[in-house]
Amino acid sequence: MTEILPTPTTWPSILLGDAADGSGRPGRADEAPPFAALRQAIAGHGPIGTIGAVVASGLRGRGGGGYPTGEKWRAAAAMDASRRYVVANGYGADPAVTTDRTLMERRPAAVVEGAAIAAFAIGASEAIIAVRAEATAAIAALEAAIAAGEAAGRLGPDAIAPGRDLIVRVRTVQGAYMLGEETVLLKALEGRRGQPEQRPPHPTERGLFGAPTVVQNVQTLAALPWIFRHGPEAFAATGAPHSPGTILVQVRGPERTGIAEVPLGTRLGDIVDLGGAVAAGHRLKAILVGGPSGGILPTDALDTPYDFGPLREAGAHVGSGSVIAVDDRACVVDLARLLTRFCADEACGKTIPCRIGTRRLTEIGDRVVGGLPRPTDLQLLADLSHDMVESALCDHERLTTLPYMSGMRYFRAEIDDHVLRSSCPAGVCHPLAVTAAVGAQ
Amino acid sequence: MSQLPGLGIVKGMAVTLRHFFEPKATIRYPEVAATITPKFRGRLQLLYDEWGTLKCETCFQCAQACPIECIDMGGTDTKGRYHVHWGAPETYGERRDESALRRSGRTVPDPAYTHFEMPDDLAAVDAILDEHDRDPARMLAILEATQARYGYLPVAALKRISHATGAWYAMIYGTASYYRHLRFEAPEAVEQAAAIADHRPSEEAFVAALDAALRRPGRA
Numbered sequence: 001m002t003e004i005l006p007t008p009t010t011w012p013s014i015l016l017g018d019a020a021d022g023s024g025r026p027g028r029a030d031e032a033p034p035f036a037a038l039r040q041a042i043a044g045h046g047p048i049g050t051i052g053a054v055v056a057s058g059l060r061g062r063g064g065g066g067y068p069t070g071e072k073w074r075a076a077a078a079m080d081a082s083r084r085y086v087v088a089n090g091y092g093a094d095p096a097v098t099t100d101r102t103l104m105e106r107r108p109a110a111v112v113e114g115a116a117i118a119a120f121a122i123g124a125s126e127a128i129i130a131v132r133a134e135a136t137a138a139i140a141a142l143e144a145a146i147a148a149g150e151a152a153g154r155l156g157p158d159a160i161a162p163g164r165d166l167i168v169r170v171r172t173v174q175g176a177y178m179l180g181e182e183t184v185l186l187k188a189l190e191g192r193r194g195q196p197e198q199r200p201p202h203p204t205e206r207g208l209f210g211a212p213t214v215v216q217n218v219q220t221l222a223a224l225p226w227i228f229r230h231g232p233e234a235f236a237a238t239g240a241p242h243s244p245g246t247i248l249v250q251v252r253g254p255e256r257t258g259i260a261e262v263p264l265g266t267r268l269g270d271i272v273d274l275g276g277a278v279a280a281g282h283r284l285k286a287i288l289v290g291g292p293s294g295g296i297l298p299t300d301a302l303d304t305p306y307d308f309g310p311l312r313e314a315g316a317h318v319g320s321g322s323v324i325a326v327d328d329r330a331c332v333v334d335l336a337r338l339l340t341r342f343c344a345d346e347a348c349g350k351t352i353p354c355r356i357g358t359r360r361l362t363e364i365g366d367r368v369v370g371g372l373p374r375p376t377d378l379q380l381l382a383d384l385s386h387d388m389v390e391s392a393l394c395d396h397e398r399l400t401t402l403p404y405m406s407g408m409r410y411f412r413a414e415i416d417d418h419v420l421r422s423s424c425p426a427g428v429c430h431p432l433a434v435t436a437a438v439g440a441q
Numbered sequence: 442m443s444q445l446p447g448l449g450i451v452k453g454m455a456v457t458l459r460h461f462f463e464p465k466a467t468i469r470y471p472e473v474a475a476t477i478t479p480k481f482r483g484r485l486q487l488l489y490d491e492w493g494t495l496k497c498e499t500c501f502q503c504a505q506a507c508p509i510e511c512i513d514m515g516g517t518d519t520k521g522r523y524h525v526h527w528g529a530p531e532t533y534g535e536r537r538d539e540s541a542l543r544r545s546g547r548t549v550p551d552p553a554y555t556h557f558e559m560p561d562d563l564a565a566v567d568a569i570l571d572e573h574d575r576d577p578a579r580m581l582a583i584l585e586a587t588q589a590r591y592g593y594l595p596v597a598a599l600k601r602i603s604h605a606t607g608a609w610y611a612m613i614y615g616t617a618s619y620y621r622h623l624r625f626e627a628p629e630a631v632e633q634a635a636a637i638a639d640h641r642p643s644e645e646a647f648v649a650a651l652d653a654a655l656r657r658p659g660r661a
Contacts, residue, residue, distance in 0.1 A: 095644035096651060133622075173581075175620030177644070191580030192612070193619045209578065252655075292647070329656035338654050342647045348619070350502070428654075 002098045003258035005251060005274045012238045014226045014246045015219060016261045017107060034109050034145075035154040037228035041117050042160055045228075050121040051077060054224070057232035058244045062219035063089060063182070064290075064319045065395070066243060066308030072214055075204040077122045079212040084124035087189065087208060088115045090131045090138070090218040091173060093180025094291035094320030099248035099259050100218050104131065104138035107222055108145035114221025115168050116155060117228070122214055125165040129218070130185055133174035142170050177292075177346035180320075181394055182215040184348070195350040196394035219248055240265025240307045249306070251275040252324040262306060269302030271323050278327045286326040286411070288335065290319030292342045293399035295406035296332055315406035317399060331428035332411040333418050336403035337365030343400040354397035357388040361404060369429045373419045382408065504611035565590045566598045570605045577608040584617050593627045 004016065041050045055070030076084060088111060092100035104111055115127035131139050146168050149155035159166035176194050178184045183197040186208045207213025223245055227235045236244045243264040250259050253275010260274050268287060278284050287297045295316025297304070304314045311317055326335065344358035364381050367373050374380075385401035392398040408415060417423050468475055485503075488496045569586045573579045583606070587598050594617055603610040617623045621643075 096648050175622040188581060188620075191578050191582070191616065193615045195619075324651075324655070326655060330654055335654050338647075338650050342643070342650075345643055 002102050002250075003256070004102075005256060005258040005260040007260050007262070007274065008270075011261065011263055011266075012246055013261055014235075014238065015103060015107065015110075015222050015248055016259075017110070035113055035116075035149055035152060037225035038113050038116050038120070038154055040228050042120055047077065047121050047123060050117065053227065053232045054121070057227045057235040058242070059220065059223060059227065059235065060243050060245075060308065061217060062223075062247050062318075062321075063180075063215075063217035064317060064321075066318065069216065069220055072204055072216075073118065073122050075202070076124075076212040076214045079205055081212050083209070083211040084119075084122050085208045085211055085213040086115055086119040086122065086124050086127035087182075087185065087213055087215045088127065088129040088218050088221050089180065089182065089185055089215055090129055090135075091179045091185060092132060092135075092320070093177050094322055095177075096252070096324075097250040097291060097320045097322045099250050099321050101132065101135045101138050102259055103218055103222055103248060104129075104135070105141050108138070108141035109148070110222040110225050111218045112142060112145040112149060112155075112168050114216075114218075114224035116149070116166055117224045118214055118216060118221060119166060119168070120160060122212070124214075125167060127166075127168045128189060128208075129168065129170045130173050130179075130189065131170055133172040139170055139172065146170070176348070177342075178348050178396060181396060183394070185215065186213065195348045196396070198393060239263040240305060242309070243307050247306075247318070248321055250320075250322045252322070254278045254325055254327060265305040265307045267302070268297070268304045268306050268323070271306055272302065272325050275323075275325050278325065282327040282329060284325060285328040285330065286332060286335075288324040288326055288339075289316035289322070290399075290402065291322045292320075292339050292346075293317075293396070293402055294319050294322065294324075294339070295402045296326070296336060296410065297406065298410040301410075315409055316402065319399070329426060329428075331369075331424055331426040332407050332414050333365065333368055333424070334426075334428045336407045337362065337369055339403040340365055340400060343396065347396065347400075351391075351393045351397065353388045353391045354393065354400070357384055357397065358400050360384055361388075361401070365404070368415070368418050371422055371429070375419075378408070378415065378419060502615070504615070507611075563598060563601050566601045567605070570602065575605050575607075577606040577612075580606070580608065580613065580616055581620070584613070584623055588623060593624050596625075 041053075045053055051070055051073045054073060055068070057070075059069040060066045061069055061072070090100045090104055090111070092098065111129065115129055119125065119127040129142055131142065146155060149168070153159065155166050155168050157165045157167070171189060173179050173185065173188045176184070176188075178194055178196070179188055181196055182203055183199070184194040186203060187194045187197075189208055203213045203215050205212060207215070223235070239245045240263075246261045246263050248259055249262045249271055251257065251271060251274045253272065255276025257275065260271070262271055268289070272284070272287055284299055286299070287301065288294050289297055289311060295311075295314065297314055297316055301314050304310050306318070306323075308318055326332075340358065341362045344362045347354050347358050349355045361381065361384060364373075364377050364384075367377060381404055385405050388401055389398050414425055417425055418429065490496050566587060569583055569590065572586070573583050580602075583602060584594060587602070588594055591598065599613055599617070600610060602608070603613055606613075617625070
């Protein structure tokens with residue numbers, strides 16, 4: 001199991017609750033009776049009041065996009081349909097990140113209860129929690145939480161009222177990185193080839209089996225019981241003004257790797273510090289934020305708040321919730337090439353800008369790293385990235401350009417060293433060293 | 442009238458000439474759509490890239506879109522796996538030449554077909570189908586159960602699933618070829634059996650490569 005990093009005790013603990021070191025934290029998840037929040041939503045708020053409370057809390061989707069959760073529910077509830085679904089995305093596509101899985105292992109009841117609250121609010125009778133098939137511990141924990149809810153009469157057939165079912169079930173998915181994307185996940189749950197769909201119509205209009213569907217990350221849902229226990233105002237007071245609450249971040253630091261629950265709007269530097277100090281003789285060079293399609297930010301960006309909007313402006317994104325400290329032993333071009341190659345390998349192939357574009361990006365990176373860049377390569381990189389973003393079908397291809405684009409924006413000098421002077425300042429790209437040695441003779 | 446000799450030719454030539462003298466213009470698709478006659482089916486063309494390999498990635502998108510299921514294909518997909526699909530050999534890019542031989546009336550030895558003809562014991566597939574209500578919406582569960590039973594997805598089993606669920610074969614095949622944990626050949630028949638036994642080869646490789654790029658010793 002992944003380590004939970006110790007965080008400053010002033011940070012609220014909403015998601016991990018008592019799983020983290022706990023006592024004395026503001027708004028720590030207490031030992032409330034299970035499914036109390038669900039009962040409160042059903043008996044006290046009603047569907048419209050529940051959506052209103054979520055809107056008032058300002059909760060935003062933790063899946064990376066940061067779309068307001070209440071708006072999403074409102075759109076799905078407003079659709080005229082006989083069936084609706086809630087899908088909890090617990091796939092956790094980034095292979096280096098286990099935040100969602102850890103959350104489901106440690107707080108399965110919160111995830112299940114959150115999914116049930118969402119289903120009740122939008123008028124769905126079924127909520128599906130999609131989990132990676134390898135995450136057997138998370139699946140077992142969720143199944144146990146669902147069984148407990150059914151035994152208590154909170155879940156199952158006729159749980160809301162006679163004739164109103166509230167069924168939560170776990171479905172396993174596996175076999176593709178793209179399953180993290182919401183429309184791809186819906187396709188997999190329908191038993192089809194996992195390729196994204198054109199939006200609009202959004203899943204809230206036409207989603208799983210053509211029914212209005214709310215797809216939320218498990219972290220979003222796990223925050224819901226807390227919101228109902230402590231009130232939406234208390235939630236809105238935590239985190240950043242426009243994105244309240246906390247989010248799970250996987251920090252890969254020089255000393256420690258682990259998961260931390262971080263209030264949104266925290267200074268990026270404070271998050272990096274959780275991973276420990278850079279080894280003696282080296283210095284922090286960059287921070288990779290957002291996973292395989294993340295941005296490579298310079299140390300100047302350490303003051304950026306960890307929040308959806310500011311990170312996007314800085315050239316990165318929240319993405320999978322991964323924050324990786326990069327010291328001066330790593331080469332930015334090499335790193336960007338590695339990330340882009342992974343994204344290219346995992347592209348589903350539905351659209352040409354993605355299928356061909358990501359491959360061309362990888363080839364440009366291979367040429368630069370291999371010491372044989374063409375003079376036009378950097379312009380090509382910029383043009384290609386721009387075209388891919390403009391013609392993108394889903395966020396995968398839009399964000400795959402981020403490693404190179406953020407690299408070009410902040411580390412242009414290092415890229416120029418590769419292209420113009422055939423040298424790698426970090427000494428990583430070996431063919432270049434040979435080229436330089438031959439050139440020096 | 443129809444008995445008048447040559448009238449058919451005149452009618453045909455009239456159509457030809459009308460098209461011949463029509464104004465030719467490049468239209469701004471997709472803003473403007475060309476008028477397409479109902480029977481127009483376009484022309485299938487397989488393109489090659491600058492290294493002479495087929496650009497077709499066996500994604501089965503075209504086969505799934507084809508209203509009369511006339512498109513079938515074989516080849517290597519983006520993950521380096523080899524697929525051969527049952528269907529009209531004329532549509533296989535890589536087997537055009539053999540198809541020409543076949544059309545000329547000569548028999549062509551066809552190893553690609555032999556393992557499709559193997560009689561599989563399909564009772565297990567029927568049991569799996571019944572267990573899942575023959576519901577195409579539960580296709581992934583059906584395919585995973587089939588693979589658990591046979592070790593891979595035999596073509597005969599896929600055909601049986603297609604027949605029983607009513608889902609198109611191309612749909613099923615396209616679904617199965619997408620997910621990395623589903624395979625079409627027995628593990629021992631594939632060169633890198635060890636790599637396939639591990640469901641997440643590219644993910645593990647990515648994490649290892651990331652550590653290497655960061656100059657970190659091993660995975661924490």
